[in-house]
Amino acid sequence: MTSKKIILSGSFGVGKTSLFNQFIYNRFSDKYLTTIGVKVNKKNILVDDTEIPLLLWDIAGEVAQDKVPTSYFLGASGVIYVFDLTRPMTYQNIQTDINYLKDLLPGGIIKIVGNKVDLVSDEQLENIRTSLPITIDIVTSAKTGQNVEELFLDLGKELIR
Amino acid sequence: MTRPNKHLNEKILLDELREVILREDREALTEIENTLNDPRLLSEKVNPIIEQHLEFLKSEFPDAYRTAVGRQIDARLELFKDEMIGHMYPEMGKIVRKYVTHQFQLLKERIDGTVRNTFSLKTVKRKFKATFLGIDESDLVLTGADSIKIEEIYVIQRNSGLLLGKAAREEVLDQDVVAGMLTAIKSFVEDAFRRDSEDLEMIQYGSYKIFIQNFHSYYIAVAMQGSLSASESDVLSTKLLKFAHSYLEKLENITDLKIRNISTKLYENFIKDQ
Ligand SMILES: Nc1nc2c(ncn2[C@@H]2O[C@H](COP(=O)(O)OP(=O)(O)OP(=O)(O)O)[C@@H](O)[C@H]2O)c(=O)[nH]1
Ligand SMILES: [Mg+2]
Numbered sequence: 368m369t370s371k372k373i374i375l376s377g378s379f380g381v382g383k384t385s386l387f388n389q390f391i392y393n394r395f396s397d398k399y400l401t402t403i404g405v406k407v408n409k410k411n412i413l414v415d416d417t418e419i420p421l422l423l424w425d426i427a428g429e430v431a432q433d434k435v436p437t438s439y440f441l442g443a444s445g446v447i448y449v450f451d452l453t454r455p456m457t458y459q460n461i462q463t464d465i466n467y468l469k470d471l472l473p474g475g476i477i478k479i480v481g482n483k484v485d486l487v488s489d490e491q492l493e494n495i496r497t498s499l500p501i502t503i504d505i506v507t508s509a510k511t512g513q514n515v516e517e518l519f520l521d522l523g524k525e526l527i528r
Numbered sequence: 529m530t531r532p533n534k535h536l537n538e539k540i541l542l543d544e545l546r547e548v549i550l551r552e553d554r555e556a557l558t559e560i561e562n563t564l565n566d567p568r569l570l571s572e573k574v575n576p577i578i579e580q581h582l583e584f585l586k587s588e589f590p591d592a593y594r595t596a597v598g599r600q601i602d603a604r605l606e607l608f609k610d611e612m613i614g615h616m617y618p619e620m621g622k623i624v625r626k627y628v629t630h631q632f633q634l635l636k637e638r639i640d641g642t643v644r645n646t647f648s649l650k651t652v653k654r655k656f657k658a659t660f661l662g663i664d665e666s667d668l669v670l671t672g673a674d675s676i677k678i679e680e681i682y683v684i685q686r687n688s689g690l691l692l693g694k695a696a697r698e699e700v701l702d703q704d705v706v707a708g709m710l711t712a713i714k715s716f717v718e719d720a721f722r723r724d725s726e727d728l729e730m731i732q733y734g735s736y737k738i739f740i741q742n743f744h745s746y747y748i749a750v751a752m753q754g755s756l757s758a759s760e761s762d763v764l765s766t767k768l769l770k771f772a773h774s775y776l777e778k779l780e781n782i783t784d785l786k787i788r789n790i791s792t793k794l795y796e797n798f799i800k801d802q
Contacts, residue, residue: 369782370704372688379582404716407689407708422690422708430583438715442688455572456579 370409370420371526372442376435376468377449378457379428382482385509386449387425390519395510402427405439414523421519430456432464437471445476445522452481452495452506462500476525480518481506676760680751681798682707683776683790692746692782693790695799710738710749741768745779748772750798771797 375383384402389395391410406425411418424443429435432448440446446468450458461479468477479501484492485508496503505521507514563569680700683693689711694703714728727747731738739750739761748768756764775793779786 369784369787370690372690372708405709405712407705407712409702409705420704422704424689424708424712430579436715436719438687438719439712442685442690454575454579456575 368417368419368527370422371444372422372424373522374440374443374446375423375425375449376432376446377428377480378430378451378454381428381449381451381454381457382509383428383447383449384425386447386480386482386507386515386518387423389509389512389515391423393512395512410519412519412523414520414527417527419523419526421523431460432467440468440471443472443475444526445478446472447478447480447518447522449480449482452483452487452492458495458499465501476522478518478522479504482509484508484513485511676752676754676756677802678750678752678798680706681794682710682749682751683794684711684747684749685779685782686711686743686746690782691787692776692779693787693794695791695794697799697802707749714740714747739764741765741772743772743776746776767797 375387377383379401380399384400384406385395387406387408391408402425404427407422408425409420409422411420413419424439426435426439448461448465448468450461458481465477465479468475481492481495481503484506487495492506505514505518507518509515563573678697680696680703681694682691682703684690684707685692689708691704691707694707696703700706710731713731717728727740727742729740729742731740735753735755737752737754737756739752739756741748741750748771750764750768771793775790
């Protein structure tokens with residue numbers, strides 16, 4: 368199978384680079400080093416005996432998706448849209464952002480990810496879920512590794528569907 | 529004896545009035561206290577302000593702080609001059625190398641233009657080299673600088689940055705990551721200068737260059753060491769065009785097999801007989 372380009376997007380500080388590092392290197396750091404521009408890396412995943420090479424583009428966070436250079440998204444098979452469960456600011460415009468991404472990548476896969484789940488209680492999580500105008504696909508913690516592998520495997524399944 | 533009574537009434541009235549007027553303030557105060565004491569409530573209030581400030585800083589920092597930062601740097605430079613020189617010294621080698629490579633390129637361009645018909649390029653190069661003989665360091669620099677050597681070559685899908693073909697003199701790891709990063713840099717530069725119709729054509733790092741030839745749906749990136757004169761760059765460009773014409777038509781449905789075929793052709797045409 369040929370490589371698939373996947374974009375990690377979302378506001379700054381939500382944990383895109385941390386998810387990327389957890390997935391690729393199984394490591395996490397508490398330090399916050401904001402991404403400048405783009406970092407590309409690669410990992411193969413195995414879904415139902417099919418090996419899929421994923422080329423992950425970890426891009427610098429922007430408060431609104433329309434601030435990200437559109438050229439980064441070109442030719443992408445999917446976008447992982449990450450927000451921070453502890454910062455309402457990072458999901459208050461989620462509907463606008465998702466609509467924008469859908470327009471940009473018709474037919475592309477968009478995964479909506481609530482990250483830093485290790486920092487919120489079940490009750491808080493429930494409140495966020497009910498308050499959001501869209502459904503969260505998966506909640507993750509780049510810190511504990513919770514659901515990180517699952518996120519990419521789910522994505523892989525949709526890619527070969 | 530009405531006076532004290534009136535006084536008392538006034539006091540009660542005043543208290544009531546005060547109660548009415550201040551009640552809202554007191555409630556507000558209690559709410560503020562609660563907010564201040566509850567980290568969650570506090571962060572709800574403070575986070576948007578911080579976000580706003582961060583945004584502001586992001587956009588205004590260069591202008592607002594340029595002079596102040598500049599002055600600081602000047603002062604520190606003065607203070608740590610010797611230490612600086614210590615750090616700079618190893619870097620100087622690189623700079624000298626870059627300078628000589630550049631000078632050599634200028635010379636080559638001049639030779640290309642005017643002396644081409646009188647002398648063969650090789651003789652002139654040899655003479656030039658001879659002048660430097662005996663000086664180990666510069667000779668070393670020049671051997672690297674006077675001929676181009678293609679180290680790696682990539683055909684990259686223009687919009688996605690995915691690899692369509694690759695070849696290299698030595699095994700290179702993660703060429704698809706390189707292709708992605710190259711595309712990201714290219715998009716970034718093209719976006720930043722808002723030159724929609726113009727493309728990035730060369731990336732230079734020290735004496736290492738990446739020559740880029742753009743096509744409609746893909747581009748070819750050639751990484752090489754050494755200096756490239758105008759006419760050499762013409763030759764390379766023509767060779768790339770021919771290659772594209774022969775092997776890069778019909779690139780719609782990319783398969784692994786197609787990628788392997790292109791890679792083989794790249795190797796045969798650009799790397800093998802160098
Ligand atoms: N507790 C916890 N902290 C996290 C998690 N994910 C990221 N962080 C922390 O959040 C901060 C920001 O993480 P990054 O991964 O750098 O965020 P980013 O989205 O890449 O940010 P930009 O590159 O600026 O867009 C860092 O201090 C991380 O350690 C998580 O799941 N749990
Ligand atoms: Mg980052």
